[in-house]
Amino acid sequence: MKTSGILMIIGSALLLGLFVYPLWNIRLEAPQYPDPLGMDIYIAGIEGEEEFDIQNIDGINHYIGMKKIPKPAEMWEFNVFPLVIGGMAALGIVLGLLGFLKKISPNWFLGWLVLMGVLGILGMYDFNNWLIDYGTDLDPKAIIKLTDAEGNPLSYKPPLLGSQDILNFTAHSYPEKGAYMMFIGMFLTLIAWIVGRRNVSEKI
DSSP, rough: HHHHHHHHHHHHHGGGGGTTTEEEEEEEEEETEEEEEEEEETTTTTEEEEEHHHHHHHHHHHHHOOOOOOOOGGHHHHHHHHHHHHHHHHHHHHHHHHHTTTTTTTHHHHHHHHHHHHHHHHHHHHHOOOOHHHHHHOOOOOOOOOBBBTBBBOOOOOOOSSSEEEEEEEEEEEEEEHHHHHHHHHHHHHHHHHHHHHHHHHHH
């Protein structure tokens, strides 16, 4: 159980990278912007890749009636997500220590992983809902009003994952370093559970 406990501790601690590195990135490319406009999405807020990216994105969005990029105080997620990630990291480290000391079964590691997976799915669902609202809830008084062939307002929702053409822009949406650290951490906790189970089985 010592090896599995160490793996659990390391895997859980990798979640703390989300407090330093962005979770996701959305980048907009267009002929009139030689340097793409990008925003890094952290668990506690959104920042531009470059100094004036957020300002420029908000300026473009204003013409088609999209909302401004939200500030941390304007979204409950930016207050709750740090608490959830910090709590899960702390819980995982405690479980790893208890596993290292042979105080608990490795099945606790699997329980942590399942819970983290459920929270991750809920987080992605919430993120997608925000993208839908961001790209479809348009100001009816917008300067530019574009509609489809049936007369319905166009959707400017960026993709949840991948690339998509939106007017003369190409939007790219992909995980960033923080997300990769989280995925690696969750994979390590899976390995911790497998190693722990093998150790228990060998002693029976």
